[in-house]
Amino acid sequence: MSEGVVLYGRGLVKRFGATVALGGVDLDVRRAEAVAIMGPSGSGKSTLLHCLAGIMKPDAGEVVLQGGRIDGMRERDRSALRRTRFGFVFQFGQLLPELPAEENVALPLMLGGTPRREAVARAREWFGPLGLAGMEGRRPGELSGGQAQRVAIARALVTGPAVVFADEPTGALDRTTGHATMRLLVEATGHNGASLVVVTHDPEVAAACDRVVEVRDGFVVAAGGQHGGFHAGQQAVQQFGQQFGQQAGLHAGQQAGLHGGFHAGAGPVMGASGGAGGVGGGPVEGRAW
Ligand SMILES: Nc1ncnc2c1ncn2[C@@H]1O[C@H](COP(=O)(O)OP(=O)(O)O)[C@@H](O)[C@H]1O
Numbered sequence: 001m002s003e004g005v006v007l008y009g010r011g012l013v014k015r016f017g018a019t020v021a022l023g024g025v026d027l028d029v030r031r032a033e034a035v036a037i038m039g040p041s042g043s044g045k046s047t048l049l050h051c052l053a054g055i056m057k058p059d060a061g062e063v064v065l066q067g068g069r070i071d072g073m074r075e076r077d078r079s080a081l082r083r084t085r086f087g088f089v090f091q092f093g094q095l096l097p098e099l100p101a102e103e104n105v106a107l108p109l110m111l112g113g114t115p116r117r118e119a120v121a122r123a124r125e126w127f128g129p130l131g132l133a134g135m136e137g138r139r140p141g142e143l144s145g146g147q148a149q150r151v152a153i154a155r156a157l158v159t160g161p162a163v164v165f166a167d168e169p170t171g172a173l174d175r176t177t178g179h180a181t182m183r184l185l186v187e188a189t190g191h192n193g194a195s196l197v198v199v200t201h202d203p204e205v206a207a208a209c210d211r212v213v214e215v216r217d218g219f220v221v222a223a224g225g226q227h228g229g230f231h232a233g234q235q236a237v238q239q240f241g242q243q244f245g246q247q248a249g250l251h252a253g254q255q256a257g258l259h260g261g262f263h264a265g266a267g268p269v270m271g272a273s274g275g276a277g278g279v280g281g282g283p284v285e286g287r288a289w
């Protein structure tokens with residue numbers, strides 16, 4: 001395992017009957033980096049994400065998280081792993097409609113045994129930073145699409161995961177809202193020490209990531225190096241933010257954060273650092289968001 005790699009897949013193969021969804025894919029994910037997975041519909045992007053995230057068992061190959069193989073684990077253990085070490089943001093429909101937003105965010109903590117009162121208190125810490133102050137008690141049906149995705153981002157990060165997986169997380173949003181939401185996702189994951197693996201069709205969204213991996217017919221055909229190839233990551237994030245941050249309705253603290261107001265890993269949520277103190281904090285305490 002090379003330096004700083006949190007999660008990797010090697011030789012991943014997945015077939016569905018005669019369909020070869022993955023033909024033998026290698027992918028490294030480094031600590032706190034954002035990796036965009038792009039490619040045509042049906043090329044294997046979701047299958048790759050599901051194999052890396054322990055949702056699906058590959059037919060061949062291995063998936064290693066922080067030095068330990070996870071692909072061969074029993075479903076019960078993979079389920080616990082997904083709850084504690086990973087976060088997920090999907091396209092839409094992932095929030096429980098009957099629960100207020102704060103309980104949707106608190107849910108992964110409560111499932112892990114955190115008492116309800118404490119879980120909700122920790123969940124509430126994410127609302128201000130994500131531009132959701134005042135929305136804590138709203139049910140998903142009372143939120144806009146962009147707000148609902150920000151609640152989903154909070155839920156993905158609340159446990160201090162090592163890696164957040166997002167499958168077309170802005171696919172159901174309009175362009176402007178989608179870009180603003182994506183910028184928050186990249187920033188919030190990076191600044192909490194989590195890596196991000198995001199499937200997207202949007203080149204501007206991909207440009208906000210550190211790296212782009214191109215998938216065709218079950219194979220990785222191009223993988224940009226860190227800060228190379230596609231776009232220089234940090235610069236792209238800044239441009240992206242300047243371009244779309246204004247329309248996002250975010251308060252000044254978040255705007256400031258984009259321009260270096262915080263440092264990766266500065267907050268208490270350090271899930272990707274190897275396990276110590278992975279749970280117990282909130283979003284970058286004592287900072288603007
Ligand atoms: N559960 C499944 N059963 C059968 N075929 C599947 C299943 N999931 C994916 N596939 C097939 O595998 C290929 C890759 O699918 P997928 O990973 O969902 O692509 P993408 O996310 O890039 O659109 C496609 O041909 C798809 O039809």
Ligand SMILES: [Mg+2]
Nearest residue numbers: 045046047167
């Ligand atoms: Mg897909």
